[in-house]
Amino acid sequence: MSVRELVVLGTASQVPGRNRNHNGYLLRWDAEGFLFDPGEGTQRQMLFAGVAASSITRICLTHFHGDHCLGVPGVVQRLSLDGVRHPVHAHFPASGREYFERLRHASVFHETAEIIEEPVHGNGVLATGEFGELRARRLDHPVEAFGYQLVEPSGRRMLPELLARFGVTGPEIGELQRTGSLRVGSRTVTVEQVSVVRQGQRFAFVMDTRLCDAVYELADRADLLVIESTFLEEDAHLAREYGHLTARQAARVAAESKVRTLVLTHFSQRYDDPTKFYEEAREVFGGEVVVAADLSRVSLPRRR
Structure with a gap:
């Protein structure tokens, strides 16, 4: 039986907290496992979530700020330690290839797992397979960043x-x-x-960015949209300054893009009440809103 669900491994932004680990999201999509933005501590969070390293088939990094990539060394080494036999493809901004090399070989270990580096040079289709198409779009952040979209063809x-x-x-x-x-x-x-007609499903992953056309392109008709909402609207000026979104902006994207389930995440440590993100999003989005919590799971909604 196929399983399509998001396993949330971490939901903090720059600074982790007692209840929020750095970023980390595993999308289980039938036989595939897409690991997005593994931040520091991801390997340990996988243990808590009951996720084996062998479930990972692709690693997708949006950019090279630490909260989105410092978990790469532990994950890569765990792939070899656990004797994962299938190749694991790694997608990341090509401009940060030097950083990926440093992370991949951060310490001494016996590498046996096959990691296939596939740097992202621009917008377009990155990979195709039984899962459909994996696409990327360049976002608007102080460093080069890409969002990802998974599109299953209709059958x-x-x-x-x-x-x-x-x-x-x-x-x-x-x-x-x-x-x-x-x-x-x-x-x-x-x-x-x-x-x-059996409508194909869509998944979108949007992290650190200001509002831009690419955000809407990625979110278009997504069954499940995972999107950063670092700030609340009261701090919209900070979101703009540092290249982020507010919960209201994320919800507006979801509403205008006909998203079915909206998952808010990447919360600033300045806020201690997650219900405010939910309330702000519900003011403009009528679909399902999930305020992500560490180790939670979100199933893709049933086909349209």
């Missing part, structure tokens, strides 16, 4: 009652799916006659 769901009505059975079903049409007796049956 079709076969309807048993229609298959039976048209006399399509057994191996013929698979042939019809592959070819799009099938001769049954004296007539031709098309896949459209016995199925309905």
Whole structure:
């Protein structure tokens, strides 16, 4: 059975707190495991969350500020320590390749895991596979930063009652799916006659950035949007100055982009009441709002 859920490993911004670790988010997407922005302490948070290193297939860094990448050494070494056999692809801004090399080889260890570095040079599709497409868009932050989007292509769901009505059975079903049409007796049956469109799912990950077109492009029709909301609207001037978003801005993006579930995270240590983020977001977004907490899990909503 496939599983699609977000495992939240950390939700703090620059300074971690007693209840909030530095960033870290694992997206479980069927057989894939996308680890986004592993900050300091991610390896230990994975243990608390019951997430094995072997579940990671890709590491995606938005940028090279410490709270988004200082967990890389521990994660990379754990991949080798646990004998992970499959290759792990690493995506990160190409301008920070020197930093990734330093993080990857931060200390002495016996490296056996295969890490495939795939620096991000600009907007576009980074990888394709059974999961769909992994895309990147450049954000607006004081250092080069990219957001990520996972897009599953739409498919079709076969309807048993229609298959039976048209006399399509057994191996013929698979042939019809592959070819799009099938001769049954004296007539031709098309896949459209016995199925309905199965809408592909979308996931978006947006960290440190000011509002910009790329934020909306990434969030477009996302079933699950994970987005920073470092500040509350009362401190919008600080958000603009330091290249961040407020909870209200994040919620407005979600509303205008037709997002289904909004996950707020990356909270400044200046705030001690997370309900304020929820209340601010609910004022402008009518969908589901989740104020992320360390070690929580958020399932992707059912298909549209």
